[in-house]
Amino acid sequence: GMRLTFRDITQRKTAEAALRESEERYRLLFEESRDAIFLNTRDGKFIDINQSGLDLFGYSKDEIINLNTNQLYIHPDDRRKFQQEIEEKEFVRDYPLKLRRKSGKLMDCLVTSTLRRTNDGKIFGYQGIIRDVTERKKMEEELQNIEKLESVGIMAGGIAHDFNNILTTISGSISLAK
Numbered sequence: 001g002m003r004l005t006f007r008d009i010t011q012r013k014t015a016e017a018a019l020r021e022s023e024e025r026y027r028l029l030f031e032e033s034r035d036a037i038f039l040n041t042r043d044g045k046f047i048d049i050n051q052s053g054l055d056l057f058g059y060s061k062d063e064i065i066n067l068n069t070n071q072l073y074i075h076p077d078d079r080r081k082f083q084q085e086i087e088e089k090e091f092v093r094d095y096p097l098k099l100r101r102k103s104g105k106l107m108d109c110l111v112t113s114t115l116r117r118t119n120d121g122k123i124f125g126y127q128g129i130i131r132d133v134t135e136r137k138k139m140e141e142e143l144q145n146i147e148k149l150e151s152v153g154i155m156a157g158g159i160a161h162d163f164n165n166i167l168t169t170i171s172g173s174i175s176l177a178k
Contacts, residue, residue: 036132039116041125044069044079056132058102074098074106082111086126090115099130108137 030037036053040046046064054061057072073079078097086092094110101107113128 033129036130037128038130039125039127040069042083042123047125053130056101056107056130057099063102072099074100086113086115087123092128106134107132108134 030048030050033050034052036056037050038046038053039048045068049061049064054064057064059067070076070079075098082092082095082097085095091112091114093112095113097109097111099107099109110131110133111128112131113126116124116127118124
């Protein structure tokens, strides 16, 4: 019976080592990701957030662990809506949220997140990725404004032409008057 036990232990040790290696790989992926990755509870406590997430919000790990995620929302109602949607669908993809940095700076973010459940199926919280799209959104809005201006510009071209004619007439009259 001695050898059998030995083999069982070896197999268990190998399995444990493989699990540990897999966990380390995921931990590395989590820590070094350029995307902000988070795990928080249903009532808004951060269980874990990676360095990119801390950089995004401008908090230290200690500070953010003691925060409630509600404090990161600009509109308190947005969290309730987010929760409603994710709990209904089990996940959200590129869900738009306005969030606030520690400095008070506002950010347009996209959140992709899934439900995290306990072993007995209760909703424990949410895990996912947050991307800051503030700059992209600004550029898109500027582009839309330019397009609007261009279409107005085409109209304005015709108006400007008429206006020039009027100005020429007026300045002509002025020099005559002099």
